[in-house]
Amino acid sequence: MDDIDDIAGGDEHRAGALRTALDQLRHSPNPVLREMAAAVQNGELGLREAVASNTYGNELAQPFRTFWQTYQEMAPDERDRLTEHDQN
Template sequence: MSDDISDVASDPRLARVLRSSLTRIADGPDGPMREMAREVLAGRTDLRTALREPAYGEHLGAAFGRFWTDFQAMSPDERDRLVKDTRQKLDEFNQ
């Protein structure tokens, strides 16, 4: 891949995961995020530009805030398990 997604995620495995995530978002119920994902996947905008747009940034910031709150509430063992599981799923996704 030599598109914008690969530029953002230089690891090819992460680029595939990011593209897959954008595809799921593009098919999802969240209007502004669905629109952003469709624009990026269609090549009408690049990911960096889209994420700087206030309408999209607010939604992304809110989602990250929820994740960060949950992550901070985890015990160190839970965090380690999350990292391990995420790495394993990343490897499985890219086989």
């Protein structure tokens, strides 16, 4: 079992989603994320190790920080519409 399968807990759907995310990151405009994704896919770096590292972890977290700041600035009805859209 590789690192991705272990993280996914043996769930093939989750493992596939992680592999798809790595494929997308490998084609990212961000060179640091491209490097990280390539290293994970080539077996040179474990996914857990990548996420825990300062360099890659910070790069991966930045889009979430941007989302979270935007989300917090939203009015409650905007947040509700966002989650309603996700449930459909």
